[in-house]
Amino acid sequence: MFSYRHAFHAGNHADVLKHIALLATLRHLQHKDGGLLLVDTHAGAGLYRLDHEQARTSGEAARGVGTLWQAAARAQAARAALPAAVQDYIDRLLELNPGGVLRHYPGSPALLQALLRPQDRLTLFELHPTDARLLDRTVRGWLARTPRPAIDLRRVDGFDGLRALLPPPSRRALVLIDPSYELKADYSRVAAVLADALRRLAVGCYVVWYPVIGRSQAHSLPKRLRALAQRAQRPWLQAELNVGARPDPAAKAAAARGRPATELRASGVFVVNPPHTLVTQLREALPWVLAALRQGVGAQWSVQTAAD
Ligand code: SAM
Numbered sequence: 001m002f003s004y005r006h007a008f009h010a011g012n013h014a015d016v017l018k019h020i021a022l023l024a025t026l027r028h029l030q031h032k033d034g035g036l037l038l039v040d041t042h043a044g045a046g047l048y049r050l051d052h053e054q055a056r057t058s059g060e061a062a063r064g065v066g067t068l069w070q071a072a073a074r075a076q077a078a079r080a081a082l083p084a085a086v087q088d089y090i091d092r093l094l095e096l097n098p099g100g101v102l103r104h105y106p107g108s109p110a111l112l113q114a115l116l117r118p119q120d121r122l123t124l125f126e127l128h129p130t131d132a133r134l135l136d137r138t139v140r141g142w143l144a145r146t147p148r149p150a151i152d153l154r155r156v157d158g159f160d161g162l163r164a165l166l167p168p169p170s171r172r173a174l175v176l177i178d179p180s181y182e183l184k185a186d187y188s189r190v191a192a193v194l195a196d197a198l199r200r201l202a203v204g205c206y207v208v209w210y211p212v213i214g215r216s217q218a219h220s221l222p223k224r225l226r227a228l229a230q231r232a233q234r235p236w237l238q239a240e241l242n243v244g245a246r247p248d249p250a251a252k253a254a255a256a257r258g259r260p261a262t263e264l265r266a267s268g269v270f271v272v273n274p275p276h277t278l279v280t281q282l283r284e285a286l287p288w289v290l291a292a293l294r295q296g297v298g299a300q301w302s303v304q305t306a307a308d
Helices: 012-028 053-058 060-077 084-094 110-114 129-145 158-165 187-201 214-231 248-256 276-293
Strands: 037-040 047-049 104-106 121-125 151-154 173-177 205-212 236-242 264-274 300-305
Touching: 012 060, 012 084, 012 110, 012 173, 012 205, 012 236, 012 264, 037 110, 037 158, 047 158, 053 060, 060 084, 060 276, 084 104, 084 110, 084 129, 084 276, 104 110, 110 121, 110 129, 121 158, 129 151, 158 173, 158 187, 173 187, 187 214, 205 214, 214 236, 214 264, 236 276, 276 300
Parallel strands: 037 121, 037 173, 121 151, 173 205
Antiparallel strands: 047 104, 205 264, 236 264, 236 300
């Protein structure tokens, strides 16, 4: 426990997929005026430096958001339009990096707080002592600039903490469930917390991120999530992005530098009660994202819904 630090992975292809889906979902939910409860059960540090040692050591952000950022700049120079969901993500990055050099990366707390309206509130859970301290400092900065404090950071278990928040009085909620899956138990806990959340607020919008790896718990998680959504008779959407295996020389060089030769190739997001616009937005966005981030053999994307 606590060996995972998101700073090594912030801005990788998995974050690109998750954050594009999260932003597109929130944008749609905010078409209605009613106040939203936003919850990030596994928040991380909130903001990341891409020019600091952790991001530079792993190189994951350079191959993820860094590559996407360059592709977006080339498209802009050629006056080619980006898919709307990608453009929104790039615009959020530009807000943090107004000089045009990508140094700062917004984690999910930063993306959510940037869009917070006066009627919304945001609750963040983070257990890692260092990341919770960093997040606390960042949240204090946001609150100092926000007239009405609506952000709440809790240094407790996010799986347990979510229960007490549902249902909110407005009966409108967007919940991101994004564990590090450092513990095998996380897979079962994700399924259990979603089942419980659907009992408490069947109409809530739940976004679950998961890794696509060769571990039996990981393999069965999306199937378990589908079964839960179907049992609750709620619509769902499942999107996956596989950037493919890097060519051997690159993997060997990574191993020589002391990093695992194989890094995460694929991940997915499972959304219960997705906005009806999300399927079209992701089917437009993911081919573009994959064309930018493709690393090698096996690269592919998919978006499936209950209606397919
Ligand atoms: N949601 C973040 C984002 O998109 O920017 C990334 C979160 S990272 C994948 C997972 C985080 O969950 C880590 O910072 C880890 O310390 C934290 N964590 C692990 N187990 C936890 C738990 N049971 N409750 C709350 N936080 C936890």
